[in-house]
Amino acid sequence: MSVPEISYDLAVARWEPNARDRLTRAAMELFVERGYARTTVEDIAERAGLTERTFFRHFADKREVLFSGSSQLEDVIVEAVAGAPAATAPFEVVMSALEATERFFAEERRAWSRERQALIVANVELRERELIKLATLAAAIAECLRRRGVAEPAASLTAEAGIAIFKIGFERWVAETARRSFASYVRAAREAFDAATRPKPKRRAKLRRSGR
Amino acid sequence: MSVPEISYDLAVARWEPNARDRLTRAAMELFVERGYARTTVEDIAERAGLTERTFFRHFADKREVLFSGSSQLEDVIVEAVAGAPAATAPFEVVMSALEATERFFAEERRAWSRERQALIVANVELRERELIKLATLAAAIAECLRRRGVAEPAASLTAEAGIAIFKIGFERWVAETARRSFASYVRAAREAFDAATRPKPKRRAKLRRSGR
DNA sequence: TCTCCTGATGGCAGTTACTGACATGAGCAG
DNA sequence: CTGCTCATGTCAGTAACTGCCATCAGGAGA
Numbered sequence: 001m002s003v004p005e006i007s008y009d010l011a012v013a014r015w016e017p018n019a020r021d022r023l024t025r026a027a028m029e030l031f032v033e034r035g036y037a038r039t040t041v042e043d044i045a046e047r048a049g050l051t052e053r054t055f056f057r058h059f060a061d062k063r064e065v066l067f068s069g070s071s072q073l074e075d076v077i078v079e080a081v082a083g084a085p086a087a088t089a090p091f092e093v094v095m096s097a098l099e100a101t102e103r104f105f106a107e108e109r110r111a112w113s114r115e116r117q118a119l120i121v122a123n124v125e126l127r128e129r130e131l132i133k134l135a136t137l138a139a140a141i142a143e144c145l146r147r148r149g150v151a152e153p154a155a156s157l158t159a160e161a162g163i164a165i166f167k168i169g170f171e172r173w174v175a176e177t178a179r180r181s182f183a184s185y186v187r188a189a190r191e192a193f194d195a196a197t198r199p200k201p202k203r204r205a206k207l208r209r210s211g212r
Numbered sequence: 213m214s215v216p217e218i219s220y221d222l223a224v225a226r227w228e229p230n231a232r233d234r235l236t237r238a239a240m241e242l243f244v245e246r247g248y249a250r251t252t253v254e255d256i257a258e259r260a261g262l263t264e265r266t267f268f269r270h271f272a273d274k275r276e277v278l279f280s281g282s283s284q285l286e287d288v289i290v291e292a293v294a295g296a297p298a299a300t301a302p303f304e305v306v307m308s309a310l311e312a313t314e315r316f317f318a319e320e321r322r323a324w325s326r327e328r329q330a331l332i333v334a335n336v337e338l339r340e341r342e343l344i345k346l347a348t349l350a351a352a353i354a355e356c357l358r359r360r361g362v363a364e365p366a367a368s369l370t371a372e373a374g375i376a377i378f379k380i381g382f383e384r385w386v387a388e389t390a391r392r393s394f395a396s397y398v399r400a401a402r403e404a405f406d407a408a409t410r411p412k413p414k415r416r417a418k419l420r421r422s423g424r
Numbered sequence: 425t426c427t428c429c430t431g432a433t434g435g436c437a438g439t440t441a442c443t444g445a446c447a448t449g450a451g452c453a454g
Numbered sequence: 455c456t457g458c459t460c461a462t463g464t465c466a467g468t469a470a471c472t473g474c475c476a477t478c479a480g481g482a483g484a
Contacts, residue, residue: 014450015461040440051463056442091409124344131343132336153380153404160379161409164372168365192365197303197373197409226479227432252469263434268471 020058020068022048027065032115036123063129066116069104070133074140076101081144090150094141094162095190098169099183105173106182117174138163165189232270232280234260239277244327248335275341278328281316282345286352288313293356302362306353306374307402310381311395317385329386350375377401 016022026047030039041062045055059065080097088096105113120126141159150158169186228234238259242251253274257267271277292309300308317325332338353371362370381398 019461053464054462057461062441127347128340128344131347132340135339135343153384153401154408157376157380157401157405158408160376161373161405164369164376167372168369172365189365189369193369193373193409196366196370197405265435266433269432274470
């Protein structure tokens with residue numbers, strides 16, 4: 001609780017520290033205030049007390065400021081896939097790797113994730129960026145599976161299925177306010193996935209409540 | 213057979229006709245020659261005998277010139293999903309809708325698709341655009357399914373699974389030179405999908421050659 | 425035939441995302 | 455004290471897009 005109060009204003013350093021963080025915060029604030037499209041990079045830099053040029057030294061482009069966390073997410077998932085017991089079926093490996101991202105989606109970050117997601121949904125450029133991040137993630141998972149001996153169409157398809165499930169799980173986690181864990185949303189999405197793609201679950205099942 | 217030969221060169225019209233087509237061709241040529249990034253919109257317009265301003269009247273942005281066909285693809289798929297017999301299971305509806313795109317991927321277009329795909333794979337911006345086109349397609353399919361009475365997580369998940377299968381099928385169709393029909397690639401991808409996501413096909417299956 | 429309207433195009437100035445090249449200047453190692 | 459490093463600033467330039475207005479063939483109607 002007392003740690004965050006590092007002696008910033010002492011002007012002991014040449015520049016205000018945490019330029020990258022300040023840029024991220026400034027960007028989120030402005031995007032929420034005026035929307036993504038009506039915010040210029042210059043606006044962001046100015047609010048962070050920096051210049052446009054410096055912004056582009058920290059982020060490859062304007063959109064990246066909202067996606068800097070995604071490489072860490074990838075690391076967590078890749079590590080979980082690589083470290084799974086050898087006997088486990090590929091699809092199960094991916095599913096438990098996705099559940100392992102729980103520590104990434106803790107309750108405290110939920111409100112922030114919700115705000116961020118609202119921005120992304122509202123802007124096509126940002127949606128494009130999110131999609132390619134997820135596609136990159138899928139490619140990384142597929143690569144891990146291949147290293148585990150899974151053959152090719154299977155590796156990619158398993159990874160893509162996992163990402164589809166992850167997307168639904170995340171969407172629900174962000175949308176709802178119930179304090180269920182992230183992993184439970186992923187598990188629910190997986191059940192829905194199995195039900196939807198499993199061929200013919202006996203007609204009887206469709207007439208009753210199929211869910212839990 | 214005689215119809216296409218409209219009297220073009222008579223200079224009867226004020227402008228050369230088919231501006232949009234000319235722009236598309238010019239763009240493909242230049243992208244292949246110099247690559248996407250090293251081609252400016254001005255280059256494209258010049259080769260097509262038009263101006264940059266006119267390019268942007270026909271295409272929303274530089275990337276769109278490679279994606280104008282995707283709305284027709286969506287139409288075909290949406291129509292097929294909407295017109296499927298009511299009793300069919302959602303996943304099967306989607307699969308046969310994807311096979312119905314066969315007329316879109318005729319043998320003659322294969323070489324052109326291959327060239328286009330090489331461009332897309334080589335350029336991140338273009339990959340982003342392709343991903344959002346596919347995501348839009350998935351959303352359209354999901355909407356159709358919902359109209360057919362499929363509930364929500366299921367509709368989206370079924371659509372996403374279909375798109376994942378479509379991607380693999382298309383990838384293989386483009387890469388190979390065997391004269392198999394597009395639909396057969398889709399079917400093969402679907403089989404791989406089922407095998408990969410079906411939970412536990414009895415351990416015995418993993419020890420033998422599981423593929424055909 | 426004249427006139428007006430439409431619609432595809434050109435011209436041009438302006439904004440904004442991004443880049444390359446160079447300058448600055450505090451802190452740190454020697 | 456010296457020189458190097460490294461995060462930042464400055465500035466000029468490119469290229470993607472946009473808004474606004476002009477042009478002018480052809481067609482519809484008077």
